[in-house]
Amino acid sequence: MLLNNWTQSLTNNKKASAGFAKNNPQMMEAFKQVNLAHATPGVLDAKTRELIALAVAVTTRCDGCIAAHAAAARKAGVTEQELSEALGTAIALNAGAAYVYSLRALDALGEFAGNQA
Template sequence: MFNNWSELLPTIKSAFGALGKSNPKMVKAYMALDEAAAENNVLDAKTRELISIAVAITTRCDGCIGVHTDAAIKAGATREEIAATLATAVSLNAGAAYIYSLRALEAHDALKK
């Protein structure tokens, strides 16, 4: 097992609270971002959480994976929906690696001159 997700989630929430006590304005602003993203209700909670999981995968954030997977389950996401979300994230990440590989070749060509 990569992480003990049952222990990680409460640890993250506790640490998040501790940081909030030392910098409440920053946490308030951070929470406002989430509220603003959900404000227009164009996407339902499950869809927003599935997108959040995909982003968490591509940014390699274990805390985000745990928090948003938990929220997706609570919003009704199935294992199959989460797996499809992960396939999309893998596909996108491979595409990003391809594009950044082109940048490396471009850098080589520019620097070789």
């Protein structure tokens, strides 16, 4: 089952970036450099970096990131089982973040008790 045409999404994002690059070349170059730094081998191998990238893409709800990093993850040899386990961590942290920010919202509401605008 396909929820999205990820290959087409990746292609569309690459094509659409031309206008952004023309209008803001410094930012585009900086973005390219960030991506190159991400892809540079270090202590973590490519597979691990792409698993992390996909978990972060899910938590930030970025379809473009999902498309780009799913393609890179496949090239790095990531399996569905490995990705499912990494995504379990993303789900757990998203739920945790919603809980912590719920506490913050309640705290903020409490701070403004009695303060009428």
